[in-house]
Amino acid sequence: QKEVEQNSGPLSVPEGAIASLNCTYSDRGSQSFFWYRQYSGKSPELIMFIYSNGDKEDGRFTAQLNKASQYVSLLIRDSQPSDSATYLCAVEGNQGGKLIFGQGTELSVKP
C-alpha cells in the first residue's frame, strides 16, 4: 500500500465549478499536510498546509483534514482555467523536513 494516495486523474471541471481533490495517507501519526501545485514543465509550489482537523480557507482554496479517517482534501471554488495543473498532496515523514508525496492529480478547468 502506498503511503500517500491521490485520485487518479485527470479531473476535468467546467470554469466556475468547484474542484475537489482528495488524498489519503497511511501513517496515523502524521501531523502536517501540504498541497502543492505544479504547472506543466515547472517545479511544485506550496499553496496550502494544514495540521488541525477541520477546514482551512485561503481565498478560493479550502483544505480539509480528517485525521480519524486519514484523509485530506483540497477544494477549489470558482475554478479558473489558470488552475489547470497537477496537484500534489504531501504528508510529513518521520524525519525532520522530509515529506512523502502522492502521485498527483491532474486538474483541467475547461472555459
Place this chain on the structure above:
Amino acid sequence: DVKVTQSSRYLVKRTGEKVFLECVQDMDHENMFWYRQDPGLGLRLIYFSYDVKMKEKGDIPEGYSVSREKKERFSLILESASTNQTSMYLCASTPWGRERDNEQFFGPGTRLTVL
C-alpha cells in the same frame, strides 16, 4: 525570496557516463533533498541531507550518491548513468526545526536524458 537553483535545465548524457547535478540554495537552509519525478509516480525521494557532510537514503537511492561539502550546495551523482535514470530531477530545501509548516522550496528542475 528563497532561491534554489540547479545547474542545468536540460542535460543529455550517454549510458555509462558519470553525471553531476548541482543544487544551490541561498537561504541558509539546513535540509536539502533530491527527488526524481516520473509520470504517474509523483516525486520520489532519492537522498536528503540535514547538515553539512550528512546524508540519508531516501526511497530510491540505488544508482545514486550525494555530496554536501557546504551548507548551500547539495550534489547528486550518477556514478554510471543508465537509460532508466532518464527523468526530471528536482532539488528542494527547507529550514531545520519548522516541522509543522516545513514548506519545501523547489528548484526549477533538471530534465536528464540518458541515451
